[in-house]
Amino acid sequence: MNERAPRIGVVTFPGSLDDRDALRAVRLMGGDGVPLWHGERDLHGVDGVVLPGGFSYGDYLRTGAIARFAPVMEEVRGFAEAGGPVLGICNGFQILCEAGLLPGALIRNRGLRFVCRWVHVRVETTLSPITAGLVPGEVLRVPVKHGEGQFVAREDDLRRIQGEGLVVLRYCGPDGSVGDDHNVNGSTAAIAGVRNDAGNVVGLMPHPEHAVDPDLGPTGGQPMLAALLEAALARVSA
Amino acid sequence: MTTSEALHRQLGLTDDELAEIVSVLGREPNRNELAMFSVMWSEHCSYKSSKVHLRSLPTAGGAVLVGPGQDAGAVDVGDGLAAVFKMESHSHPSAVEPYQGAATGVGGIIRDIVSMGARPVALLDPLCFGPLTEERNRWLLEGVVAGIGGYGNCVGVPTVGGEIHFAGPHSPNPTINVMCVGIARADRLVTSAIPVHAGSLLILYGAATGRDGIGGVSVLASATLEDGGAESRPSVQIGDPFAGKLLIEASLEMVERGLLEGLQDLGGAGLTCASSESAARAGLGAEIDLDAVPLRQADLQPFEILTSESQERMLAIVRPERLDEVLEVCDRWGLAAAVVGRLETGDGLRVRMGGAVVAEVPARALADDGPVYTRPMAPPPERDDLVADDPTFATYATSPGDALLAVLASPNVASKRWVWEQYDSLVQGGTVAGSGGDAALVRIEGTLRALALSTDGKGRYGILDPYLGAAHAVAEAARNVGCTGATPLAITNCLNFGNPERPEVMWQFAESVRGLADACAAFETPVTGGNVSFYNESGDSSIWPTPVIGLLGLIEDYRLAVRLAFAPGAVVYLLGETFPELGGSELAEVELGVVAGRPPALDLERERAIHRLLIDGARSDLLSSAHDCGDGGLGVTLAESAIAGETGFAVSLPGDLPPHVGLFSESASRVVVSVWPSRAGELEDLAAAHRVPFARLGETGGPRMVIDHVADLTVEEAAAVYEAALPKLLAG
Numbered sequence: 001m002n003e004r005a006p007r008i009g010v011v012t013f014p015g016s017l018d019d020r021d022a023l024r025a026v027r028l029m030g031g032d033g034v035p036l037w038h039g040e041r042d043l044h045g046v047d048g049v050v051l052p053g054g055f056s057y058g059d060y061l062r063t064g065a066i067a068r069f070a071p072v073m074e075e076v077r078g079f080a081e082a083g084g085p086v087l088g089i090c091n092g093f094q095i096l097c098e099a100g101l102l103p104g105a106l107i108r109n110r111g112l113r114f115v116c117r118w119v120h121v122r123v124e125t126t127l128s129p130i131t132a133g134l135v136p137g138e139v140l141r142v143p144v145k146h147g148e149g150q151f152v153a154r155e156d157d158l159r160r161i162q163g164e165g166l167v168v169l170r171y172c173g174p175d176g177s178v179g180d181d182h183n184v185n186g187s188t189a190a191i192a193g194v195r196n197d198a199g200n201v202v203g204l205m206p207h208p209e210h211a212v213d214p215d216l217g218p219t220g221g222q223p224m225l226a227a228l229l230e231a232a233l234a235r236v237s238a
Numbered sequence: 239m240t241t242s243e244a245l246h247r248q249l250g251l252t253d254d255e256l257a258e259i260v261s262v263l264g265r266e267p268n269r270n271e272l273a274m275f276s277v278m279w280s281e282h283c284s285y286k287s288s289k290v291h292l293r294s295l296p297t298a299g300g301a302v303l304v305g306p307g308q309d310a311g312a313v314d315v316g317d318g319l320a321a322v323f324k325m326e327s328h329s330h331p332s333a334v335e336p337y338q339g340a341a342t343g344v345g346g347i348i349r350d351i352v353s354m355g356a357r358p359v360a361l362l363d364p365l366c367f368g369p370l371t372e373e374r375n376r377w378l379l380e381g382v383v384a385g386i387g388g389y390g391n392c393v394g395v396p397t398v399g400g401e402i403h404f405a406g407p408h409s410p411n412p413t414i415n416v417m418c419v420g421i422a423r424a425d426r427l428v429t430s431a432i433p434v435h436a437g438s439l440l441i442l443y444g445a446a447t448g449r450d451g452i453g454g455v456s457v458l459a460s461a462t463l464e465d466g467g468a469e470s471r472p473s474v475q476i477g478d479p480f481a482g483k484l485l486i487e488a489s490l491e492m493v494e495r496g497l498l499e500g501l502q503d504l505g506g507a508g509l510t511c512a513s514s515e516s517a518a519r520a521g522l523g524a525e526i527d528l529d530a531v532p533l534r535q536a537d538l539q540p541f542e543i544l545t546s547e548s549q550e551r552m553l554a555i556v557r558p559e560r561l562d563e564v565l566e567v568c569d570r571w572g573l574a575a576a577v578v579g580r581l582e583t584g585d586g587l588r589v590r591m592g593g594a595v596v597a598e599v600p601a602r603a604l605a606d607d608g609p610v611y612t613r614p615m616a617p618p619p620e621r622d623d624l625v626a627d628d629p630t631f632a633t634y635a636t637s638p639g640d641a642l643l644a645v646l647a648s649p650n651v652a653s654k655r656w657v658w659e660q661y662d663s664l665v666q667g668g669t670v671a672g673s674g675g676d677a678a679l680v681r682i683e684g685t686l687r688a689l690a691l692s693t694d695g696k697g698r699y700g701i702l703d704p705y706l707g708a709a710h711a712v713a714e715a716a717r718n719v720g721c722t723g724a725t726p727l728a729i730t731n732c733l734n735f736g737n738p739e740r741p742e743v744m745w746q747f748a749e750s751v752r753g754l755a756d757a758c759a760a761f762e763t764p765v766t767g768g769n770v771s772f773y774n775e776s777g778d779s780s781i782w783p784t785p786v787i788g789l790l791g792l793i794e795d796y797r798l799a800v801r802l803a804f805a806p807g808a809v810v811y812l813l814g815e816t817f818p819e820l821g822g823s824e825l826a827e828v829e830l831g832v833v834a835g836r837p838p839a840l841d842l843e844r845e846r847a848i849h850r851l852l853i854d855g856a857r858s859d860l861l862s863s864a865h866d867c868g869d870g871g872l873g874v875t876l877a878e879s880a881i882a883g884e885t886g887f888a889v890s891l892p893g894d895l896p897p898h899v900g901l902f903s904e905s906a907s908r909v910v911v912s913v914w915p916s917r918a919g920e921l922e923d924l925a926a927a928h929r930v931p932f933a934r935l936g937e938t939g940g941p942r943m944v945i946d947h948v949a950d951l952t953v954e955e956a957a958a959v960y961e962a963a964l965p966k967l968l969a970g
Contacts, residue, residue, distance in 0.1 A: 015480050017392075055483075058481075116664065143664055209667070215670065
């Protein structure tokens with residue numbers, strides 16, 4: 001038995017927007033949400049880290065390009081290297097890619113327009129902090145809202161990402177079928193989320209924190225955040 | 239020597255206004271003072287043409303905590319919380335540079351809400367453009383939508399609603415309005431009720447001041463004034479949503495910690511407006527030191543610093559002993575801050591630069607004592623012909639089914655998904671219902687309550703009858719909010735008109751205000767503020783009189799909110815009565831290409847009865863769906879509920895009206911609801927109790943939309959037409 005709820009840190013960068021939403025979602029799922037500040041070299045002993053959505057530093061240069069240099073990111077890197085569960089959502093995903101903690105990059109959507117839409121994603125691997133306990137092929141309903149969410153990678157990276165099971169989620173239809181119609185931003189191979197080699201760092205463009213409250217809509221984010229809390233809990237017990 | 243003789247007219251001041259300034263000062267104004275008066279006495283800031291009419295609006299009572307005269311209005315929404323809301327226009331800048339024009343409009347209205355001490359929680363954008371068959375209008379729409387999204391998405395305030403209309407007169411003059419709503423603790427509202435003391439400091443924080451948007455009065459950048467003709471710069475300001483986001487967080491932290499005596503945003507008329515209003519409201523004067531203002535370039539003239547409309551700036555009034563804490567908050571959010579002045583006893587606003595006094599005027603004269611005009615009014619002579627040419631009993635060659643598809647594909651009616659999918663409607667995690675329904679619902683954190691928000695304008699009715707156009711706009715907004723089960727509380731507005739110096743425009747304005755006043759009184763929804771946008775005309779072409787209403791309502795339990803979507807197996811009712819009223823209708827425009835006739839009549843008491851019925855129905859969880867009849871009439875309402883629920887229906891039109899009239903008449907005070915069969919009697923009893931006429935139309939279910947003897951379509955084909963219309967038009 002665990003004495004306490006897992007503590008999940010949510011980093012606020014200047015320009016983070018979904019930080020409060022991520023904290024609220026963590027709490028709704030039974031976790032202990034801990035606000036973290038970009039300028040502090042301190043994770044306050046959390047058991048898991050979320051880099052939230054938003055437009056850090058306005059994203060005027062390149063999404064996530066400045067945030068990766070924030071003092072807190074050194075701590076996040078150390079935490080990730082020690083095996084701690086790290087989840088990057090939207091801008092957080094972009095920051096993790098910029099920081100080299102995840103492979104690939106996010107560029108402007110095909111069509112060049114911002115898109116806010118409820119989509120379906122298919123679970124591709126259960127080896128990640130947000131899909132452990134789910135079933136490959138399972139379809140979840142979550143929203144996206146981004147202007148630069150088209151996942152791309154160098155050819156060799158892409159081969160590795162696909163070949164070594166680093167794809168965590170793909171955009172799909174309600175029945176799980178993957179096709180151009182369902183690829184909301186034109187991502188390579190419909191990739192919506194990827195993990196690192198070790199399987200403890202994951203980034204995705206959809207927003208699980210906006211899909212947890214049944215009063216507001218579908219709840220496809222619940223199993224993902226439940227998995228994150230489980231992964232964090234494992235560290236509490238360890 | 240004074241240059242004012244030549245200058246004042248260039249700055250938009252009349253000879254009489256100059257004489258008044260000379261009399262106030264007891265001397266000729268210098269050019270800095272003239273610049274200050276010209277912006278503060280402009281139509282935009284002084285409401286000099288509209289003031290005498292606006293006085294007739296109901297502004298108090300009910301839930302109102304703060305009425306007009308502050309940066310935004312506020313209403314009580316329970317639990318010690320206040321909803322703060324306001325609407326503004328950014329039409330002129332958007333016509334020149336759609337992206338930045340729209341973006342800075344969003345930034346400006348957000349700062350108005352923040353300056354009341356409220357956290358912005360929702361944005362809505364009512365827009366009007368010329369027909370999309372013209373390339374320039376497509377460019378304007380795409381730019382405006384991208385600008386709204388570009389700012390709103392990046393600043394982290396969800397865009398949850400709005401509307402878009404299309405009409406020829408808006409080609410040269412698009413109407414770009416934006417409404418923002420915020421939530422604050424009622425006891426922390428930053429209003430003029432907070433005592434402000436002489437000796438308090440004026441702290442300017444946020445972006446540096448540049449030469450952009452000088453005065454919003456472009457003539458100020460003239461060679462005459464600049465003594466040598468420095469290059470003129472674009473007069474459209476540039477938005478920086480990242481700085482806007484930091485301003486929100488820093489400002490709200492200062493409010494939360496009780497560090498402020500006052501807070502003003504720098505919008506129109508820049509530092510002149512913020513400092514003179516701050517001083518005048520406190521009944522004090524002020525010393526302003528322009529040398530202390532952080533500048534983007536060193537060579538700015540005093541009048542430029544005084545009237546610059548550089549974005550993302552706020553002015554805080556702070557006791558000297560709290561200065562360090564305020565500076566510390568700004569520093570943590572990475573914002574520049576500077577003490578640029580001090581409030582003083584007396585009433586003079588004294589401005590220094592380089593050791594010299596460069597302007598000295600009474601603050602009240604700038605802020606409160608602007609001119610007031612009672613301009614001549616006369617109905618437009620062409621109006622009688624327009625009204626006489628009523629299309630209600632014209633011949634409609636198209637079958638009702640085909641006409642319904644044509645109306646569903648009309649850009650006024652068709653799905654605006656292409657637009658609202660470009661807006662982040664989910665950030666902040668409070669959106670219970672976004673765009674695409676009758677009203678947006680945004681929950682109030684920590685409660686079961688939600689704000690219900692709707693924006694409505696009826697320009698097409700306005701050109702035919704401005705009184706009815708305005709009253710219908712309020713009625714439709716209230717009905718939209720009522721459809722969700724929420725109680726309408728109060729309104730803000732943006733009154734969009736042509737040139738007030740033309741008697742016809744002034745008449746349209748006065749009639750519209752009369753319509754607003756009557757409707758708001760009948761619905762007990764006071765006006766808590768708003769904005770007047772005149773001069774929306776080019777050459778002889780004025781926009782239609784377009785008062786746009788932003789209505790704020792409240793639902794006690796958002797889990798009981800009613801949506802528009804049909805579910806299978808329900809009984810469909812029409813609440814309200816259909817009359818032969820196709821004047822100014824969508825059908826007449828689509829099928830005949832005319833905007834003519836008499837708009838539908840409006841009985842304000844019958845309208846109110848429908849709102850009460852809807853609220854009672856929602857409270858007892860009686861309604862499976864509810865959707866207002868608006869543009870396109872009953873046919874569109876039924877189709878939209880079917881499309882939203884992917885559920886068809888089989889109904890008969892009530893009464894013995896001709897099919898085109900029954901399906902497309904835009905008679906007011908009508909709503910289509912559906913209930914489970916077991917509760918049909920309950921609905922009928924409720925309608926009778928509220929004295930609302932009703933007709934049982936049929937049932938929901940299946941893939942078809944069957945209107946007995948009139949039309950038989952599939953939901954799928956209706957949806958395809960409805961969703962494809964706007965993207966198809968935009969593709970050119």
